Amino acid sequence: MVPFGKPRPERADAARNRELLLAAAREMIAENGVENVTMDALAERAGVGKGTVFRRFGTRAGIFRALLDDSEYRFQERVLSGPPPLGPGAPPRERLIAYGRLRTGFLLEHLAVARAAVDYAQPAPGGAVSMTLPHFRMLLAALPVPPPHLDGIALQLTGALEGPLLLSLAMGEDAVPPEPGACHPLADSWQTLVERLLD
Numbered sequence: 001m002v003p004f005g006k007p008r009p010e011r012a013d014a015a016r017n018r019e020l021l022l023a024a025a026r027e028m029i030a031e032n033g034v035e036n037v038t039m040d041a042l043a044e045r046a047g048v049g050k051g052t053v054f055r056r057f058g059t060r061a062g063i064f065r066a067l068l069d070d071s072e073y074r075f076q077e078r079v080l081s082g083p084p085p086l087g088p089g090a091p092p093r094e095r096l097i098a099y100g101r102l103r104t105g106f107l108l109e110h111l112a113v114a115r116a117a118v119d120y121a122q123p124a125p126g127g128a129v130s131m132t133l134p135h136f137r138m139l140l141a142a143l144p145v146p147p148p149h150l151d152g153i154a155l156q157l158t159g160a161l162e163g164p165l166l167l168s169l170a171m172g173e174d175a176v177p178p179e180p181g182a183c184h185p186l187a188d189s190w191q192t193l194v195e196r197l198l199d
Contacts, residue, residue: 018066021066024045025067034116039053061117065117072130079099084098092142093143093198097190100161101187104187108184132158133158137154140154
Protein backbone atom coordinates (compact mmCIF):
# COMPACT_ATOMS: atom_id res chain seq x y z
CA MET A 1 0.00 0.00 0.00
CA VAL A 2 1.18 3.53 -0.76
CA PRO A 3 1.29 5.56 2.48
CA PHE A 4 -1.09 8.40 1.62
CA GLY A 5 -1.65 11.29 3.96
CA LYS A 6 0.74 13.14 6.22
CA PRO A 7 4.11 11.57 7.05
CA ARG A 8 4.99 10.37 10.55
CA PRO A 9 5.19 13.19 13.12
CA GLU A 10 8.56 14.89 13.60
CA ARG A 11 10.06 16.34 16.75
CA ALA A 12 8.50 19.73 17.47
CA ASP A 13 11.68 21.71 16.77
CA ALA A 14 12.40 19.78 13.57
CA ALA A 15 8.83 20.32 12.38
CA ARG A 16 9.07 24.05 13.10
CA ASN A 17 12.33 24.32 11.16
CA ARG A 18 10.84 22.38 8.27
CA GLU A 19 7.77 24.61 8.04
CA LEU A 20 9.91 27.73 8.40
CA LEU A 21 12.21 26.65 5.56
CA LEU A 22 9.38 25.54 3.27
CA ALA A 23 7.53 28.83 3.83
CA ALA A 24 10.69 30.80 3.08
CA ALA A 25 11.32 28.74 -0.08
CA ARG A 26 7.75 29.34 -1.30
CA GLU A 27 8.13 33.09 -0.74
CA MET A 28 11.40 33.12 -2.68
CA ILE A 29 9.86 31.21 -5.59
CA ALA A 30 6.84 33.53 -5.68
CA GLU A 31 9.09 36.59 -5.72
CA ASN A 32 11.92 35.55 -8.04
CA GLY A 33 11.32 32.04 -9.40
CA VAL A 34 13.09 28.77 -8.64
CA GLU A 35 16.38 29.95 -10.16
CA ASN A 36 17.18 32.17 -7.18
CA VAL A 37 16.57 29.56 -4.48
CA THR A 38 19.95 28.38 -3.21
CA MET A 39 21.03 26.78 0.04
CA ASP A 40 22.74 30.00 1.16
CA ALA A 41 19.85 32.26 0.15
CA LEU A 42 17.29 30.01 1.84
CA ALA A 43 19.29 29.91 5.09
CA GLU A 44 19.55 33.70 5.09
CA ARG A 45 15.86 34.18 4.29
CA ALA A 46 14.74 31.74 6.99
CA GLY A 47 17.21 33.09 9.55
CA VAL A 48 18.87 29.73 10.20
CA GLY A 49 22.38 28.39 9.71
CA LYS A 50 23.38 26.91 6.38
CA GLY A 51 24.08 23.62 8.17
CA THR A 52 20.41 23.41 9.14
CA VAL A 53 19.40 23.67 5.49
CA PHE A 54 21.93 21.00 4.47
CA ARG A 55 20.82 18.64 7.23
CA ARG A 56 17.18 19.08 6.28
CA PHE A 57 17.43 18.87 2.47
CA GLY A 58 20.88 17.52 1.59
CA THR A 59 21.07 19.27 -1.79
CA ARG A 60 19.43 22.15 -3.62
CA ALA A 61 17.22 19.65 -5.45
CA GLY A 62 16.19 18.32 -2.04
CA ILE A 63 14.58 21.68 -1.24
CA PHE A 64 12.26 21.31 -4.23
CA ARG A 65 11.56 17.63 -3.53
CA ALA A 66 10.44 18.62 -0.03
CA LEU A 67 8.15 21.30 -1.50
CA LEU A 68 6.68 18.74 -3.91
CA ASP A 69 6.22 16.21 -1.11
CA ASP A 70 4.38 18.74 1.02
CA SER A 71 2.13 19.75 -1.88
CA GLU A 72 1.51 16.09 -2.79
CA TYR A 73 0.38 15.25 0.75
CA ARG A 74 -2.00 18.23 0.73
CA PHE A 75 -3.36 17.11 -2.65
CA GLN A 76 -3.90 13.59 -1.33
CA GLU A 77 -5.78 14.90 1.68
CA ARG A 78 -8.18 16.78 -0.62
CA VAL A 79 -8.85 13.60 -2.60
CA LEU A 80 -9.26 11.34 0.42
CA SER A 81 -11.37 13.59 2.63
CA GLY A 82 -12.44 16.65 0.64
CA PRO A 83 -15.93 17.39 -0.67
CA PRO A 84 -17.33 15.63 -3.75
CA PRO A 85 -16.89 15.27 -6.64
CA LEU A 86 -13.16 15.12 -5.89
CA GLY A 87 -13.56 13.52 -2.47
CA PRO A 88 -15.83 10.69 -1.35
CA GLY A 89 -19.55 10.84 -2.05
CA ALA A 90 -19.71 11.27 -5.83
CA PRO A 91 -20.10 8.47 -8.41
CA PRO A 92 -16.78 6.98 -9.61
CA ARG A 93 -17.07 8.49 -13.11
CA GLU A 94 -17.47 12.02 -11.74
CA ARG A 95 -14.58 11.46 -9.31
CA LEU A 96 -12.33 10.30 -12.16
CA ILE A 97 -13.09 13.45 -14.15
CA ALA A 98 -12.67 15.75 -11.14
CA TYR A 99 -9.41 14.09 -10.14
CA GLY A 100 -7.92 14.38 -13.62
CA ARG A 101 -8.89 18.01 -14.01
CA LEU A 102 -7.45 18.95 -10.61
CA ARG A 103 -4.35 16.79 -11.09
CA THR A 104 -3.60 18.44 -14.43
CA GLY A 105 -3.67 21.84 -12.76
CA PHE A 106 -1.55 20.54 -9.89
CA LEU A 107 1.13 19.15 -12.19
CA LEU A 108 1.22 22.31 -14.30
CA GLU A 109 1.38 24.54 -11.24
CA HIS A 110 4.35 22.59 -9.88
CA LEU A 111 6.18 22.11 -13.19
CA ALA A 112 9.04 24.54 -12.46
CA VAL A 113 9.52 23.12 -8.97
CA ALA A 114 9.47 19.57 -10.39
CA ARG A 115 12.19 20.50 -12.87
CA ALA A 116 14.31 21.95 -10.08
CA ALA A 117 13.74 18.82 -7.96
CA VAL A 118 15.47 16.55 -10.46
CA ASP A 119 18.83 15.43 -9.11
CA TYR A 120 20.80 13.98 -12.02
CA ALA A 121 23.28 12.41 -9.59
CA GLN A 122 20.50 10.09 -8.38
CA PRO A 123 19.33 7.04 -10.38
CA ALA A 124 15.63 7.88 -9.93
CA PRO A 125 13.59 10.72 -8.45
CA GLY A 126 12.61 10.32 -4.82
CA GLY A 127 9.85 11.85 -2.81
CA ALA A 128 6.18 11.32 -2.22
CA VAL A 129 4.44 8.71 -4.34
CA SER A 130 1.52 9.79 -6.50
CA MET A 131 -1.78 8.24 -5.50
CA THR A 132 -3.08 8.31 -9.08
CA LEU A 133 -2.74 4.63 -10.03
CA PRO A 134 -4.26 3.05 -6.88
CA HIS A 135 -6.94 5.74 -6.79
CA PHE A 136 -7.94 5.02 -10.39
CA ARG A 137 -8.00 1.30 -9.71
CA MET A 138 -10.31 1.84 -6.73
CA LEU A 139 -12.68 4.10 -8.69
CA LEU A 140 -12.83 1.77 -11.71
CA ALA A 141 -13.58 -1.21 -9.44
CA ALA A 142 -16.46 0.81 -7.87
CA LEU A 143 -18.22 1.38 -11.21
CA PRO A 144 -21.58 -0.40 -11.62
CA VAL A 145 -19.93 -2.43 -14.40
CA PRO A 146 -16.14 -2.41 -13.90
CA PRO A 147 -14.19 -2.49 -17.17
CA PRO A 148 -12.36 -5.63 -18.25
CA HIS A 149 -8.60 -5.63 -17.66
CA LEU A 150 -9.11 -3.20 -14.79
CA ASP A 151 -5.45 -3.04 -13.78
CA GLY A 152 -4.37 -2.34 -17.34
CA ILE A 153 -7.00 0.37 -17.81
CA ALA A 154 -5.96 2.04 -14.54
CA LEU A 155 -2.32 1.99 -15.67
CA GLN A 156 -3.20 3.40 -19.11
CA LEU A 157 -5.29 6.18 -17.58
CA THR A 158 -2.47 7.05 -15.19
CA GLY A 159 -0.09 7.30 -18.14
CA ALA A 160 -2.57 9.38 -20.12
CA LEU A 161 -3.00 11.82 -17.22
CA GLU A 162 0.52 12.18 -15.86
CA GLY A 163 2.56 11.21 -18.94
CA PRO A 164 2.17 14.47 -20.93
CA LEU A 165 3.18 16.55 -17.93
CA LEU A 166 6.15 14.29 -17.21
CA LEU A 167 7.16 14.59 -20.85
CA SER A 168 6.87 18.36 -20.53
CA LEU A 169 9.10 18.16 -17.47
CA ALA A 170 11.68 16.19 -19.43
CA MET A 171 11.60 18.73 -22.28
CA GLY A 172 12.96 21.43 -20.00
CA GLU A 173 12.37 25.14 -20.20
CA ASP A 174 10.78 25.06 -23.68
CA ALA A 175 7.54 23.78 -22.14
CA VAL A 176 5.79 26.81 -20.66
CA PRO A 177 2.63 26.28 -18.58
CA PRO A 178 -0.43 28.46 -19.20
CA GLU A 179 -1.33 31.46 -17.11
CA PRO A 180 -2.51 30.64 -13.55
CA GLY A 181 -6.23 29.91 -13.44
CA ALA A 182 -6.45 29.36 -17.20
CA CYS A 183 -8.22 26.22 -18.38
CA HIS A 184 -5.65 23.88 -19.93
CA PRO A 185 -6.47 21.74 -23.01
CA LEU A 186 -5.08 18.69 -21.17
CA ALA A 187 -7.79 19.04 -18.51
CA ASP A 188 -10.51 19.22 -21.16
CA SER A 189 -9.05 16.30 -23.10
CA TRP A 190 -8.90 14.26 -19.88
CA GLN A 191 -12.64 14.75 -19.36
CA THR A 192 -13.32 13.76 -22.98
CA LEU A 193 -11.21 10.62 -22.58
CA VAL A 194 -13.03 9.45 -19.44
CA GLU A 195 -16.47 10.25 -20.88
CA ARG A 196 -15.72 8.31 -24.09
CA LEU A 197 -14.25 5.38 -22.15
CA LEU A 198 -17.08 5.05 -19.65
CA ASP A 199 -20.14 6.06 -21.68
